[in-house]
Amino acid sequence: EPEPEPEPEPEPEPEPEPIHPHPQATPSASPSSAGPLDHAGWLKCFDALGLGGLTRNLAAHCQVESDDGATLVLRLDPSQSAMQAEVHNQRIERALTGIGLPRKVRFEVAALDAGIETPRQQEERLQQERHAEAVDLLYRDPNIEKLRHAFGATLIESTVKPASHS
Numbered sequence: 636e637p638e639p640e641p642e643p644e645p646e647p648e649p650e651p652e653p654i655h656p657h658p659q660a661t662p663s664a665s666p667s668s669a670g671p672l673d674h675a676g677w678l679k680c681f682d683a684l685g686l687g688g689l690t691r692n693l694a695a696h697c698q699v700e701s702d703d704g705a706t707l708v709l710r711l712d713p714s715q716s717a718m719q720a721e722v723h724n725q726r727i728e729r730a731l732t733g734i735g736l737p738r739k740v741r742f743e744v745a746a747l748d749a750g751i752e753t754p755r756q757q758e759e760r761l762q763q764e765r766h767a768e769a770v771d772l773l774y775r776d777p778n779i780e781k782l783r784h785a786f787g788a789t790l791i792e793s794t795v796k797p798a799s800h801s
Contacts, residue, residue: 671702672736674751681754684730690723695755698747707731707738712753716744762797769797 672680677699686694697709711719724740731738747753752760770792773779782788 671704672699672707672738673702674699678752678754678757680734680736683734684727685733686726686730689718690726692755693718693723694727695758696753697742698751698753700743700745702738705739706741707736708741708743710747711742711744712747713744719744765797766795769795 677697681694684694693711693715694709696712696715700708700710702708719742724742727740728738731740770790773790773795779788779790783790
């Protein structure tokens with residue numbers, strides 16, 4: 636009888652792709668532990684921080700004031716200043732370190748730049764865009780169109796909930 640062939644060794648699992656919180660064409664624009672994090676990078680990496688609760692809410696109302704590679708200064712909306720506490724600084728610092736951006740975090744309470752979105756404002760804008768897209772898709776759906784014409788149905792736009800993006 637021929638000898639049975641040995642079972643092949645399983646392939647090693649591939650290394651997970653590193654998180655690049657601020658991918659851009661220019662290498663100098665990519666944040667690293669040695670380089671600065673700009674506001675666009677803050678917006679891109681915000682969800683990857685995995686912050687929750689009050690810490691997330693506090694950080695979501697901030698704009699990057701400056702980053703020297705060691706200390707990240709976040710400009711905090713004055714309406715949110717009562718939420719400031721050292722525990723939030725520590726949580727944000729741990730989260731930044733967790734994505735490869737070790738920093739000390741300091742808040743400066745000051746009026747926000749109206750031309751720059753905070754993570755919260757970006758989230759609200761994206762939700763509004765998804766809602767508008769969902770409404771538009773429903774208006775263009777031939778089945779919905781048939782219902783509108785056959786029964787005089789109307790679409791109550793405020794009840795439309797876009798599919799969540801996972």
